[in-house]
Amino acid sequence: MAEAIYNLAIETSSRRGGVTLGRGDQVIESVDLGAQQRHAVALMPAIEDVCARHAVTPPAIGEIYVSVGPGSFTGLRIGITTAKTLAHVTGAKLVAVPTLDVVVENAPVEFGHVAVCLAAKRGQCFTGLYQRSEDRWQRVIDPTLMTPAQLVEQAPRPLAVVGDNLPPFDWPGDVECLDPSLAEPDSAVMWRLGRSAAKADRFVEAMALVPLYIRLPEAEEVWQARQSQ
Template sequence: MVADERGALIAPLVLAIESATAAPSVALVEGDRTLALASAQPGASAAATVLALVEAVLVDASVRLSRVELFAVAIGPGSFTGLRVGLATVKGLAFASAAPAADVSTLEALALAAGSQRSRVAALLDARRGDVYAAAFGPGERELLAEGLYPAAVVAERLATGCILTGDGARLHRDLFAGAACSPAEPCMSPAEAVARLGLRRLERGLARPAAELVPHYLRRAEAEARRLGIATESKNPF
């Protein structure tokens, strides 16, 4: 937060990008207010849509890029291509404006969007071969399940009864969670709005930095890269 000439606190203007999931979204947020939001259709190419979404929210809110005071971006886990597109976009925009950037966990953003500030929420993204990228959070930013790559069946065994589920991994493996009395999420905000709010928290904690320093958090090496290097990408079970 910054103060105006009267000492009143002014929330920074945040441009947030979430391109790690199947439906990329971009939000322009000021404090608790969403000034503009744009989302692509599920399955849309991040490379073909993210920059257009950025332009759309700026036009919608009648805001110049130079007014943006913080860029926030989901750094993973999630789609390898989507993560690269989101990071490249933020780095290009931040270079032009010199504003700092904040990196945000995709799973934490999905959980916040699903209501983790008031309920226990598990965010799961499909990692293929029966695995999921997963993390669980509760009120007060409590981490109930550490972010990681897990077999979906193991996550289903470990999750607390009554946990809210969100993410494509939860939908894909819904049969595994049927006995845990878990319920699907009813999002209270978009993933991009959640990225903006988490990015602002990082700024307030002094964790924002130059966008050029941000790197993707894949958790699993991209399969094409693994094949090139001859590295197996086996599931890991930390329990």
């Protein structure tokens, strides 16, 4: 039997961020980057430290799982660039993990339908809708920008909503807004989803690994608007 390879998950779509090191189907250690530190400063030292603690050298890492958003514009770029660089150096295979798929795993399983909503500008949310089926969450509506009113109009009932910093909205009685802390993606959960995708051979080439942004950064929106005038 072939020796189990090491695998690494990189989560930088949120303020907290984190990395998880595993081997085969087992998590070895998860480390939070910390909300008070910039990912550009904290990410590589965290990866180096967790690998050093377990005597894992870069060539031993065979798979890298990375969050692709939506989430922090800067954080996503840092995480994906780091994943691509490590893959180039180590020869590791890459897996893209959507952030909303990670967040919905925090929701209690008793809810049949859950919407994950990450606040965006202009009263909108980047939203994905999921239903519980065969002991797992299945995506019903792919990540898209919509207002809470549009979500309420389209989503089945009863519905639970996982989100933080949501725009003000009078949610109907058959919609339950869960604790905002559940909207924080966890690198260990992301590792589990990434490992499942890797076992199904759902790898991506480095050139195809790009962030799924909520929208263009405001500066780029302004620039594009000016160019179109």
